[in-house]
Amino acid sequence: MSASLPPPTARDRRRWAQYLVNERAEARVYRRLAARRAGEERDILLALADAEGRHEAHWLGLLGGEPARLPRPDARTQLLGSMAQRFGSIFVLALAQNAEARSPYDSEPYATPAMAADERIHHEVVRGLAARGRRRLSGTFRAAVFGANDGLVSNLALVMGIGATGVAPQFVLFSGIAGLLAGALSMGAGEFVSVRSQRELLAATEPNNDADHVLPDLDLDANELALVYRTRGMSTPDALERARAVLADAHSADRSQPYRLPDENGDAHEVVGGALGAAVSSFLFFASGAIIPVLPWIFGLSGLVAVVLALVLVGIALLATGATVGLLSGAPPLARALRQLAIGFGAAAVTYGLGLAFGVSVA
DSSP, X not given: OOTTSOOOOHHHHHHHHHXXXXXXXXXXXXXXXXXXXXXXXXHHHHHHHHHHHHHHHHHHHHHTSOOSSOOOOOHHHHHHHHXXXXXXXXXXXXXXXXXXXXXXGGGOTTSOHHHXXXXXXXXXXXXXXXXXXXXXXXXXXXXXXXXXXXXXXXXXXHHHHHHHTTOOHHHHHHHHHHHHXXXXXXXXXXXXXXXXXXXHHHHHHSOOSTTGGGGGGSOSSSOTHHHHHHHTTOOHHHHHHHHHHHHHHHHTSOTTSOOOOOOOSXXXXXXXXXXXXXXXXXXXXXXXXXXXXXXXXXXXXXXXXXXXXXXXXXXXXXXXXXXXXXXXXXXXXXXHHHHHXXXXXXXXXXXXHHHHHHHHHHO
């Protein structure tokens, strides 16, 4: 910190006090998350909390000790703390990732360059932790989120278009239910085929153990096994070294039972998920989204009242799904929520306009 800075004002001290309580609150967030983790992730989160403690000590030093009165942490930090205490999930890390990206220390003259650098690195650390959580989210969760969104948009557009033609409410209701079932079945079947095809493609391109049992019979000097590793991208020296190590182990193995290499790949299909689970999830969540635009007609409403209520209900749901996708992708949730709302209402506006035009032409 430069010695040429002017004497601090009361406004400066209030800002330092705000930094102080925010750093304390962020440290508590990381400790609460660490309490729900184990191993390496727990150690990383505790190290982040310790770093926030160093920043806290900096502001305490400038303030000359604990102030008599302290402000409340800002709303963002309070939200993080509340979610960490109740959930401790990927959503908290995603929010923390966005929060660490907006450090005030870059333009704060009383913060040290090391503190500003810390905040930048914290953003990358939290991004890495959040990325681990996202990878653990299977294709089933992905299918659920996007299935619900597709159900909302497609069935809203359908009932808006049908309703604008001026047909009886019973016909709008029937069209909405038919659209729900047709879309949910189509989504479920499509998701099953898509995920099953991905898994089959991965299985066809991954190494298998079909030839493991012949490895003890290979000549250690005329080493064709090295060719296998070269096809997998290894250089010639690395492939030869790897092949010699594998064959040495195979030659010393017990020949009373077929030889098998240790499984080094783990579950390579973790990100794709299961085909049946993805299909069922997609069907159910598409149906749960598609039922929302139809609710006003199910409860006997009709006309403009039903249309407005359907738009309100679907708008709330679109904002929620958009914000969820934004959080999981590390993007600003509000921007993604508004984008989702604009897409859904845009589709509904197009079909509503077509319905009006079609209704006039029929009349």
